[in-house]
Amino acid sequence: QVQLQESGPGLVKPSQTLSLTCTVSGVSISGDDCYWSWIRQPPGKDLELIGYIYFSGNGYYNPSLGNRVSMSVDTSSNRFSLSLTSMTAADTAVYYCARDPGFCNRTSCYHHFDTWGQGTLVTVSS
């Protein structure tokens, strides 16, 4: 059974960098032919994809976040991480890590999220 668990600070000061880690169990990140994703949900608002990364390092970042986002994979510890710089109050949200077994072929793309972590609330406040 695949399980994901987020870890990181619950409180971040404005302008600081958020660092979150997702620990994957039940499957090998490098052997599971999936993308590993970060999704967030501000209180009472919609889900927003932050981005996803493949074990090789290829991935996608939401253009709305500009160059504030970076992700990495550590196959030795079966974890992947998110870094989000220049945090503001607008970044206050529940952050989820998720597995994306999707792919794109010549005709379509099938990205979606079949397994989610429980989520971690990150509050930006001084």
Add this chain to the structure above:
Amino acid sequence: QSVLTQPPSVSGAPGQRVTISCTGTSSNIGAGYAVYWYQQVPGAAPKLLIDTYNYRPSGVPDRFSASKSGSSASLAITGLQAEDEADYHCQSYDSGLSGPVFGSGTKVTVL
């Protein structure tokens, strides 16, 4: 503002059928990309519920069904039960953004 538009809320009595719409554009649903639906009970993470092809992960009852036409998709819940009270989110792929996009979410209330 979400790329895909859903009604904020729908409601129904136990046993009734309710539908949730998800309206997109020619760069996502209208372009033929698959639509996925997630169920999120309060305080929990979203859970993959069903997709355009009516694939349901193990444990999801067949009371849930999905359809798509043009730039819109729909999720139907038949035989509504109290346990179906949750938020439902649609998700597809957008060629303009070159990535997945979510809907604005719909709260289902069982009367």
